[in-house]
Amino acid sequence: EIVLTQSPGTLSLSPGDRATLYCRTSESVTTNYLAWYQQKPGQSPRLLIYGASNRATGIPDRFSGSGSGTDFTLTISRLEPEDFAMYYCQQSGNSPWTFGHGTKVEI
């Protein structure tokens, strides 16, 4: 199965900062099948980015995704208080679909 490695494990930032989160896959993943999710405590994951760079419905444009092959990036241009959460990347290119272990963005 494809292993997704996210870095850093924790990102300590302040509101207004830029956050850059990384996701490396153990095999090349077609960009169409790479997604990012946000999860807050006690909530289910929420789709942020699909197809590596497409924002899901209702997602603010401060969130952007990029990358190809085995290296993908999620960028939050200016952190808002509600953006402090866990972020997961996920691939659906090769079954079984797999998730990274997440990056925690904390204040």
Place this chain on the structure above:
Amino acid sequence: RLQESGPGLVKPSGTLSLTCAVSGGAIRSIHRWTWVRQSPEKGLDWIGEISQTGSATYNPSLSGRVTISVDEDKKQFSLKMTSMAAADTAVYYCGRLYNSGWFRHFDSWGQGILVTVSS
């Protein structure tokens, strides 16, 4: 909208049965209905999915223990997992795997149900 239901406590070696009710849209669609679980030890772990034709695919790590089925009349799909052990303690989510043929991702999730395996 998706809503899980089922017992929150399962005995070791027992069988877990969960149901996910689908509302606000058709259950018969090109997308796939899926189960994902989350634990502190394993993180997010895809269990399996079922298509509109009733064809199910499972994570090989759980193969043989899992059955996913769909009931179109009741607009719900279900998960059965046998031989439950403490390591299966997790929050179980039902979800929809958007599958247009061009993109594929989990675009909708239930609120999750905590399942504890304990005697």
